[in-house]
Amino acid sequence: MASRILIVGCAREGAELERRGHCLAHVVDARALPQWLADPEGWDVALLPPDLALxxxxxxxxxxxxxxxxxxxGERAAAIRCLREGAFASVRRPCEGGELDALVERALERKSLRDAEAHLLALRGVLEAREKLPEAIVSAFAxxxxxxxxxxLVPAPEDGRLTVAYLWGGDGQGAHAPAWVHDWLRTEEEPAIxxxxSGDQPPQRAARGPGLVHPLTAExxxxxxxxxxxxxxPFxxxxxxxxxxxxxxxxxALENERLLQHVASSDRLVALGQLAASIAHEIRTPLTYVLENAGYIAEHLPRFSPPESVQPTRDTVTFTQMRRAASDAVDGANRMRDIIRDIGALASADESTQLxxxxxxxVRASLRMADAELRGRATVTLRLDGETQVIGSIGRMSQVxxxxxxxxxxxxxxERARDGRxxxxxxxxxxxxxxxxxxxxxxxxxxxLNRVFEPFFTTKPAGQGTGLGLFLCRNIVRRHGGELRVRSTAQHGSTFVVDLPADPTQPARQRTVEADAPAPVVTLN
Structure with missing residues (x-):
């Protein structure tokens, strides 16, 4: 859908934007502005003269x-006043080259992010208003x-044990269901009285009785x-x-609540992706300056040497130290560039483009992006074999x-960080x-083990996970024609396996003595 841009005056600039495919409305007389502002479809961006009233x-x-x-x-002071009153940006007329077009694109990105934020806040408000849903259900039932x-009673995500979500007519919030309920569920799936x-025997199904149990199931x-x-x-x-x-x-009602949480979490992920792409774009230009200048210094420092008359002391910074510092700066800036590139690829990954x-x-890109989480908490060992080319989106697989x-x-x-592997x-x-x-x-x-790929299933404490990570990962792998599996042994760790079809244009190498040699091993501390 074309962006809607409102222009007051500035006919020359408007013609340039119209050629770029934007939907424009040009207001020649500012007195007619109120009727344009009343347009029910609204405006994405407005181009105005530096007039506070407008x-x-x-x-x-x-x-x-x-x-x-x-x-x-001659309107610089008026433009500054408008910026202080909330204008997004100011540009001097007549605009040169693509300066205005770039500003309009940035303004559209900002509006998109603000709209996403408002949408998330609205969804959060709905969720907060529904926090007493278990109480409302139980009260109506009673x-x-x-x-x-x-x-x-709801199944706990950690072990499936039934936990009291809300108790009407007594205390016990957060308590577990009596054992007989679990025993009853093993043989009964239908509602029952x-x-x-009787003694140690659990309650049995009856035509009439003091208890009523009704499971709620979906698919x-x-x-x-x-x-x-x-x-x-009796009932x-x-x-x-x-x-x-x-x-x-x-x-x-409970399923609607679950789906609403799904929408909120999905929208939050979309908003975070847009934000990551925007930040990566903003950092890329100043980082280029750092890289160019640090590289220039590192390249030319070796040509210089201290005068022979200068005798170094313990506190003197030597040229060797300066060259080493310049080289470290270049290495660090290159690492930042790689991380920004990976974040941009991750945020803008398009699965419709199969390459x-x-x-x-x-894997290497994901290690760069996860470095802050991994550093000091585990030793990572890589075993990377030969021809491992696949078809799909490298950004999406990096996300996995x-x-x-x-x-x-x-x-x-x-607790295990020292021995983490x-x-x-x-x-x-x-x-x-x-x-x-x-x-x-x-x-x-x-x-x-069979539930780890279910949406919203998480064993992490509240607020530390949405339970969507592995669910989304499996969907991404499946859209690449593969499968995500897990195997695990108690107290011995877990292994997640990404199984993808190989690129058919890259034949598997012939098995030879050399080919059977172990893959190179790289250990990252």
Whole structure:
């Protein structure tokens, strides 16, 4: 969709922008501005003369429109006042070259980020308003059944154990469900009335009884369980039918809440990607200056030597030290350039563009981006084999490996940091390319192993993970025609395997004595 740009005066600049495909409205007479500001579709960017009255009128009518002030040489003071009052930028007329076009693009990027932020804040407000959803469900359930007590049980993400989300008619927030509920679920999947427990025997299904249990399932997955208790009169078939109607609404509300969280998390990831791309773009130009000048100094310093008459002392900085410092500065700036390039590729990766790339390069890029997380917390060993070219998006696959590396070091934890080890292996097996990321953390419990790729499943503390990382990684790998698998042994760590089809234009090498030699090993501390 073409960007909508409002121009007050400035006919020459408007003609240039129109040739670039923007949708323009040109207001010749500023007195007609109010009727243009009332346009229901709004404006992305406005180009105004340095007039505070016009700026205030536009901000009042269109607060999310970015304003660029076009000032004549004698209007510099007025342009500065407009910048202080919230204009995005100012440019001197007549504009030269692509200066105005570049400013408009930056203004559009800023508006896009601000719109994304406003959208996320609105979603967060909805989520905060729905925080009492478990209480509302249980209260309605208890009141409709005239129950003496009722509760909502949800599976804990760590081990699937049922935990009380809300208890009506008694205390016990956060307590676990009684053992008989777990036993009952092993043999019963349908809603039921249950009788009173007899001795050590758990309650059994009954035509009438003091207890009612109703599982809430979606696509074969247990979402929650509603339970209610009432001594007199005992629950009967009519109560069970009424409970089923209420449970259907409760399941729908909980699933809507889950989907809403999914949308919020996805939008947050999109906004972060846009922000990363914008920051990388802003840093790239000043970094070029640093690289060029540091390289110039490092290149020309060796031509100089201190005069023979100068006797070095203990506190004298030698030319050798200066050359070493200049070389370190160049190395550091080059590392920054590589990281910015990788972040830009990650943020703007387009899976619709399928190109051949070496999977080893995606691993190396991910190591650069995850360096801050890995440093001092684990030793990373690389075993990179020969022809490992695949087809797809190197940015998206780098995203997968960043997530796997960060998950690995977080699994190791700070307690094991001294002995933490991560091994990354990339190799060719026939028509497949395999990449394995292994850690020596505590491993994944068998009960949780089949759930690690589910959306919103996380074992991290609240606020430290969305539970979407591995879910998104598996989707990315599958869109590349591959599969993401995991194997784990308790107390011996986990291994995640990325299995991708090899580039068919790159045949596997013939197995020879030399080819069977171990892949080169690189260890990063």
């Amino acid at each position: 700026l205030h009128a536009l901000h009042k009518a269109c607060p999310r429109t970015e304003v660029i002030v076009l000032a004549l040489p 009141e409709a059944l005239s129950a003496q007590s009722a509760c909502l 249950v009788g009173a427990p 074969g997955r247990l979402v929650a369980i509603l339970t209610a208790q009432r001594e007199r009169p 009967g078939p009519a109560d069970l039918e009424r409970a089923s109607v209420l449970a259907a609404q409760a399941r729908l 051949p790339f070496d999977l080893k390069e995606a 490996f960043v997530n796997l590396l960060v998950n690995a070091v977080q699994a190791i934890g700070t 991560i091994v990354v292996v990339v190799r060719r097996e026939g028509a497949r390319v395999l990449a394995e990321v292994s850690d020596n953390g505590p491993g994944i419990p068998p009960a949780m």
